[in-house]
Amino acid sequence: MSAAPWWRDAVVYQVYVRSFADGDGDGIGDLAGITSRLDHLEALGVDAIWLTPCYPSPQLDHGYDVADYFGIDPAYGDLAAFDRLVAEARRRSIRVLMDVVPNHCSSEHPWFRAALASPPGSPERARFFFRDGRGSDGELPPNNWRSVFGGSTWTRVTEADGSPGQWYLHTFSPWQPDLDWSCPDVVAMFRSMLTFWFDRGVDGFRVDAVAVVGKAAELPDAPPVPEGTAENDVWAHNPYTVFWPTAHDHWRDWRRLIDEYEAAHPGRELVTVSEAYTPDRPDLLLQYVGPDQFHQSFCFDLMLAPWRVDTLRVTIEPVAATLTAAGAPLTWTLNNHDTQRGVTRYGRADATEMSSWTKNNLVYTGAPVDLEVGTRRARAAITLAAALPGSLYLFQGEELGLPEVLDLPASARQDPIFFRTEGRETGRDGCRVPLPWSTDAATSFGFSSASVGADAPAAAPWMPQPDDWGAYSVAAQQDDPGSVLSMYRSLLRARRSLLDPDAPLEWPELGAHAGPHPELLVLRRGTVTVVVNVGAVDLAVAEVLPALVGESLLVSSLAGHHDPTVVPADTCCWFGPPR
Numbered sequence: 401m402s403a404a405p406w407w408r409d410a411v412v413y414q415v416y417v418r419s420f421a422d423g424d425g426d427g428i429g430d431l432a433g434i435t436s437r438l439d440h441l442e443a444l445g446v447d448a449i450w451l452t453p454c455y456p457s458p459q460l461d462h463g464y465d466v467a468d469y470f471g472i473d474p475a476y477g478d479l480a481a482f483d484r485l486v487a488e489a490r491r492r493s494i495r496v497l498m499d500v501v502p503n504h505c506s507s508e509h510p511w512f513r514a515a516l517a518s519p520p521g522s523p524e525r526a527r528f529f530f531r532d533g534r535g536s537d538g539e540l541p542p543n544n545w546r547s548v549f550g551g552s553t554w555t556r557v558t559e560a561d562g563s564p565g566q567w568y569l570h571t572f573s574p575w576q577p578d579l580d581w582s583c584p585d586v587v588a589m590f591r592s593m594l595t596f597w598f599d600r601g602v603d604g605f606r607v608d609a610v611a612v613v614g615k616a617a618e619l620p621d622a623p624p625v626p627e628g629t630a631e632n633d634v635w636a637h638n639p640y641t642v643f644w645p646t647a648h649d650h651w652r653d654w655r656r657l658i659d660e661y662e663a664a665h666p667g668r669e670l671v672t673v674s675e676a677y678t679p680d681r682p683d684l685l686l687q688y689v690g691p692d693q694f695h696q697s698f699c700f701d702l703m704l705a706p707w708r709v710d711t712l713r714v715t716i717e718p719v720a721a722t723l724t725a726a727g728a729p730l731t732w733t734l735n736n737h738d739t740q741r742g743v744t745r746y747g748r749a750d751a752t753e754m755s756s757w758t759k760n761n762l763v764y765t766g767a768p769v770d771l772e773v774g775t776r777r778a779r780a781a782i783t784l785a786a787a788l789p790g791s792l793y794l795f796q797g798e799e800l801g802l803p804e805v806l807d808l809p810a811s812a813r814q815d816p817i818f819f820r821t822e823g824r825e826t827g828r829d830g831c832r833v834p835l836p837w838s839t840d841a842a843t844s845f846g847f848s849s850a851s852v853g854a855d856a857p858a859a860a861p862w863m864p865q866p867d868d869w870g871a872y873s874v875a876a877q878q879d880d881p882g883s884v885l886s887m888y889r890s891l892l893r894a895r896r897s898l899l900d901p902d903a904p905l906e907w908p909e910l911g912a913h914a915g916p917h918p919e920l921l922v923l924r925r926g927t928v929t930v931v932v933n934v935g936a937v938d939l940a941v942a943e944v945l946p947a948l949v950g951e952s953l954l955v956s957s958l959a960g961h962h963d964p965t966v967v968p969a970d971t972c973c974w975f976g977p978p979r
């Protein structure tokens with residue numbers, strides 16, 4: 401029996417709390433809604449859920465602006481509702497992860513309010529990055545850094561006496577002031593926060609934006625960026641914060657805290673997963689994951705790869721080799737709340753072009769989309785990702801094959817990226833549209849509970865749903881063997897029953913006989929051979945893979961129409977060993 405911890409090959413389902421299910425009919429997703437829909441997650445076969453931040457927050461970045469790290473936002477429920485969710489999830493053997501945001505808090509956090517009310521140089525300001533401006537009157541920002549969400553990374557404050565004052569640093573929006581981790585208060589607060597939630601039964605944390613937590617002490621100007629760099633990518637070139645090494649001391653401190661917690665609480669196995677985008681740099685990714693830092697760190701490159709054999713392989717093989725050689729686990733994902741949904745991404749007319757490879761999930765291309773093609777490829781992509789060694793993180797709605805909603809009106813958009821770039825970047829709202837559970841438009845397709853609130857109809861959802869959303873609903877898909885939902889369910893079952901978690905990832909040679917097949921990606925996990933055909937033409941297995949594969953075990957395209965001697969276009973198949 402493997403002694404590996406539960407999370408090593410777990411399937412974790414990301415719940416975007418605001419959009420999953422609304423239990424009280426106010427149009428906003430909440431904890432009671434999640435509890436009421438746990439059956440869906442159990443039937444899907446996930447090991448854990450990760451809740452996006454549900455702490456008290458002004459919701460200017462939908463919870464990634466935390467005003468109190470020790471509570472629940474009233475829009476989402478309260479601590480009792482949280483405890484109920486954890487207990488009900490546990491009853492179904494589903495673990496619960498939260499989301500911790502260490503880089504910044506909300507400008508409504510009591511610490512930031514106190515900092516605004518206190519003079520320059522005060523201990524209250526030392527928890528943040530307050531600096532004097534440049535120019536004769538301090539009217540220019542302290543440096544040239546650009547924010548992830550557009551614009552300068554600095555905002556000037558008005559001092560208590562009404563005079564124009566210092567500036568504060570915010571890597572994201574002005575409502576998200578960065579915390580200075582060289583301040584002991586900051587370190588201590590997060591230590592007690594982790595323990596507070598572990599004591600409530602939480603099994604771990606997804607850790608937000610870890611790559612920007614460190615900062616060079618003098619905050620020097622960033623060097624010029626390469627010509628043609630997209631507006632949303634400028635921040636990523638700032639060497640004085642992105643991957644700045646000082647933060648690693650704090651991640652080591654967190655790991656010590658967690659190891660000690662586990663030692664004091666036998667039976668608890670906790671996990672942290674870091675969010676660090678490290679394009680083409682497995683060596684950098686490795687710095688975040690391991691026995692003295694985060695348990696896991698997302699391997700994001702695969703998510704952003706164009707639909708081509710060379711890019712798929714180059715986003716899997718080097719990171720898998722580097723992390724595996726170091727004994728570090730692999731953590732795959734194809735979707736999250738910051739990234740255009742896979743069905744749309746893979747369906748874009750430029751999905752097979754190198755030019756679409758932005759390597760930045762906030763930079764989208766505006767190419768026209770064919771959803772049928774995108775859905776086929778998304779089914780193939782998850783069938784590939786599910787075969788890789790390590791854990792797999794899903795984003796709510798991908799199991800329904802939801803597309804990105806591209807035509808949200810400007811009046812409905814809420815993402816700070818949209819506002820900070822004055823609409824030049826549409827932002828992430830299109831992947832955050834409330835989920836459809838039924839075909840009943842009167843309850844926002846089952847998103848809002850009709851029973852709560854008695855006779856009053858449920859409020860409109862906080863973000864409008866497209867008219868055809870019901871066709872994607874759980875109710876519409878669950879009894880259809882060809883649906884995306886049925887495929888996800890059987891894929892997760894097959895992953896559990898057919899794959900040996902300890903089997904290494906191998907890349908068999910196709911052999912001269914097979915001839916050049918640039919559309920085929922072939923990998924092996926133990927006795928299972930995984931074949932992806934990224935081309936538009938069906939390929940006969942016997943011709944292209946002689947002696948490599950046996951019985952057809954699984955196919956990502958529509959069930960029921962499958963000829964086992966063929967790997968259809970834009971399809972991933974799993975095969976048993978050659979007979």
Ligand code: GLC
Nearest residue numbers: 461464501572608609737738
């Ligand atoms: C992370 C989150 C994103 C958030 C940002 C600021 O990238 O995933 O949603 O806006 O950090 O917290």
